[in-house]
Structure formats: C-alpha cells, structure tokens
Amino acid sequence: MSTNSYDYDVLYLGSGHGTFDGAIPLAAQGVKVAVVESGLVGGTCPNRGCNAKITLEAPAALANQVSEMQGLVNPSLTLNWQNTVAHKHEVIDALPEFIADLMKNNGITLIKGRGHFIDSHTIIVNGKKISAEKFVIATGMHPHQLDLPGRQIVNNSNAFMNLKKLPKRIAIIGAGYIGMEFASIASAFGSQVTVIMRADKALRRFHQPFVEKIITKLSDAGVGFIKNANINSFSDDFGNKTIHYNDTEKIEADWILDATGRIPNTTSLGLEEIGVDYDKDGIIVNDYLQTTIPHIYASGDVIKKNQPKLTPTAIFESLYLMKTFTGATKQPIVYPAIPSTVFTTPRIARIGITPEEAAEDDNLTVSTNNVLDNWYRNVEKETFGENKLIYTKSHQLVGATEISNHAEDVINTLLPAIELKLTPEQVERIIHIFPTIGSAAWENL
Numbered sequence: 001m002s003t004n005s006y007d008y009d010v011l012y013l014g015s016g017h018g019t020f021d022g023a024i025p026l027a028a029q030g031v032k033v034a035v036v037e038s039g040l041v042g043g044t045c046p047n048r049g050c051n052a053k054i055t056l057e058a059p060a061a062l063a064n065q066v067s068e069m070q071g072l073v074n075p076s077l078t079l080n081w082q083n084t085v086a087h088k089h090e091v092i093d094a095l096p097e098f099i100a101d102l103m104k105n106n107g108i109t110l111i112k113g114r115g116h117f118i119d120s121h122t123i124i125v126n127g128k129k130i131s132a133e134k135f136v137i138a139t140g141m142h143p144h145q146l147d148l149p150g151r152q153i154v155n156n157s158n159a160f161m162n163l164k165k166l167p168k169r170i171a172i173i174g175a176g177y178i179g180m181e182f183a184s185i186a187s188a189f190g191s192q193v194t195v196i197m198r199a200d201k202a203l204r205r206f207h208q209p210f211v212e213k214i215i216t217k218l219s220d221a222g223v224g225f226i227k228n229a230n231i232n233s234f235s236d237d238f239g240n241k242t243i244h245y246n247d248t249e250k251i252e253a254d255w256i257l258d259a260t261g262r263i264p265n266t267t268s269l270g271l272e273e274i275g276v277d278y279d280k281d282g283i284i285v286n287d288y289l290q291t292t293i294p295h296i297y298a299s300g301d302v303i304k305k306n307q308p309k310l311t312p313t314a315i316f317e318s319l320y321l322m323k324t325f326t327g328a329t330k331q332p333i334v335y336p337a338i339p340s341t342v343f344t345t346p347r348i349a350r351i352g353i354t355p356e357e358a359a360e361d362d363n364l365t366v367s368t369n370n371v372l373d374n375w376y377r378n379v380e381k382e383t384f385g386e387n388k389l390i391y392t393k394s395h396q397l398v399g400a401t402e403i404s405n406h407a408e409d410v411i412n413t414l415l416p417a418i419e420l421k422l423t424p425e426q427v428e429r430i431i432h433i434f435p436t437i438g439s440a441a442w443e444n445l
Helices: 017-028 046-047 050-068 081-092 094-103 177-188 208-220 311-326 407-419 424-428 438-442
Strands: 008-014 035-039 109-112 115-119 122-125 126-138 139-142 169-173 192-196 224-226 231-235 240-244 247-255 255-258 261-263 297-299 340-342 347-352 364-371 386-392 398-405
Touching: 008 017, 017 035, 017 094, 017 126, 017 311, 035 126, 046 050, 046 094, 046 231, 050 177, 094 109, 115 438, 169 177, 169 240, 169 247, 177 208, 192 247, 208 224, 208 347, 208 398, 224 231, 240 255, 340 407, 347 407, 386 407, 398 407, 407 438
Parallel strands: 008 035, 008 126, 035 109, 126 297, 169 192, 169 255, 192 224
Antiparallel strands: 115 122, 122 126, 139 261, 231 240, 240 247, 340 347, 347 398, 364 386, 386 398
16 A cells, blocks of 8 residues: 555544454555544443443452342452442553553554544544544443533533442433433442433343343342433532423432433544544444545444444444455455443343344244253353244354343354354364353353
C-alpha cells in the first residue's frame, strides 16, 4: 500500500477494539497507520466497560456462591465496595498506556484529539489537516441520556463504576444489559435497588422465561421492579432525589442511574458534509464494511448492524479490515456465531438460534435440560439452572441458551459445535477434561 500524496495509508478514528486489534498487525506489515483518539486509549471496553464491570461483579458472584454453599463454608462473607473500586483501578488503569505502547511499538502514530472530516481524504485535528488514503471510523458509542426536566441529577454507567461510596438507595432506569447487571452488583453490595422499566419486559433479546427467573432471583434479594413506567421528570430536595412517573407517581432515591441504552458516536465528525450515511442506529455499511464513500470504512459499535454490538464483534471486524487492507481477503465479511452474556447473578448466555425462533420452524427441535441433573453442578450446590438446546432434524446443534452461575462457560464450550456445524459423530470425538463445567455441558449434546 502506498501513501501517494497522503500522510497515511490508513487512519482510524477511535482507539477501541474496533481499531487496535487490527491496526497493530496492519502496521506491523509496513502499512503507514495513524490513530486519532480524544479520550482514553482503548475505548470503552478496557476503561468503562467489560474489564471494569467484571472486576466489580466478581465479588458479587463469589458472595452468591458462598450463599449457595452454606453448610460447607462459613457464610459470614461481607463485600467492600470501596476496596473493590480500588481494585478495579488496579486492573484497568495501566491498560491505556499498555495499548498505546503496543501501537507505537508497531509504528502507529497516535494523535490526541478529535477528528473532523473536511473532505473524503482529509480530517482536521487540533487545527491541523491530516490526510489518508483510507479511513476507518471506529468511534464507538456513549451512554444515552433521557431529555427530561431535572436530568442534571441523573448519572450514567461511567459514573456508577467510579462511585467511591455506594449510595444506600439506587434507582436504575432501564432493564437492558447495563441496568440488570448493575442492579445485580449494587444489590449484592448492600444497596436498596429499584429498577424502573419503560415496558413490562427486561433483556428483550434473551429467552424471556429465563429472564423472569433472573427478575425473581433479584426480587428475592430485595430489588424492586416498577414496570410500564413513563418517566415525566426528576427533582432534588436537599439530596433526596425523586423520579416522577406516570403523571402522579414517584419514587425517591439517593442516586439515579440512566441505563436507557447507548448511542453511536456519529455527531461532530463531519459525516454529513462528505456524504457518509448514518442514522440513529449507526453508520450504514455494506458487506465489506464500506460506508457510502468506498475508501471510508467503519468498525465496531458505531456500525448499524444486526450482529450484537459487543467487543468480540468489534475485534472480528477490525481483523477483517486488516486482512482487506493487506489483500489477504477480497471477500465480504461473514460473521461467525457470536455469543452474548448478561453478567447478572446467575448469568444468562446464548448463541445461535433462540428457542423463540425455533418454535416457528418445524425443522428444528428444542431440548430442555435441568442442568442440576448433572452431578457436577451439585458440587457447588447451585440452586437452579436450565438450558435449551436447538437442533436440526439431523441432531446438529444450531442454538443454545442457558441460565446458571456458569452460563457463559457453557455457551463458550458449546460454541464450536454450532460454528463448525459438528455432526453427532464429530461431537462424540470431542473429549473434555473431566470433571469440569465444559465436560458437563458437552454431555447434554
């Protein structure tokens, strides 16, 4: 790849997984690469998402395990929020510099600032024009904020993960990934949590009978759920915050979290001026991840797509673009089976065709399994767990969803059977370490 008259061969806007997983090996092959980033290097996942969240959630999962193993271990376990937040920083604070060094050591120019297109081959950053033969827009998403009176007293997910002291009463607006996960975490650490739902269903992309089990589990732990709530406004009376909803109803809290979703970072990039199409769901791309301007691509959560907007998806897209730019592939992107998990306690995880989709297809069958029927699940005295496996008529696995303390590990174990379309004979040839969750999961096939 030649720079011709351009400053760089490929310039990335954003430094998250939609960028660095592919940009680093791209630059290592001699391609002249630059990355523009205005915030923390690494983007949402390392700094404000996955890494931070799972560090906060780990003590909650441990507390649940200890509770279920009463009689075998001493149940007098207490969680320390302040120390857990401090540990979160021990885990993640070095990541931006680590990722930046990886980029620089492979020849990538890291530019601090915000990029704005002034033409299809040129952006301006901090008043300086920078040109490139190709661009990749990988600017990710940011938390949505309800546009209602009093919204200035409402916080987002970034603020939750940096709370030095956990409020006694927390109200969470929204019952998606963020709302349900943070409700589970905050409740485990001792907060009185109320989840306020716009409709009557939580985690809409997941199997609803399993979701209802999560709601029951959280309710038993003291979490309140208010369904079909139309929020009107917020007010603050000397620190006593109030959410007003359904015209005449209200709920008070010490701290309010807006978990109503995330919005693609498409504004202030100059996309309108150069003719890159996008809508509220993100930048519109073709099967080669090209925008409406062929030499401008997009990667990661900023894309409008049917695939889950998750870190593994962004990594896959970034690596696909690396192969495209080096000529290793000329084929359109073909997404693999992408699993997803809700890190509540217990978890829900899924992959492939859902039970709801299978119910509409006469060629598919659904097998329901009580996971506690496997002796290994009783080692930790799990209290409940269930999965549903979807098969073709030839007994090939095409979908799976589970609720349990180890749902994510089970789905990871089953994933190759789905992605590689393993036949029953091939499944028999896979032998797992025994005894393990992986072995227990595979026995269901």
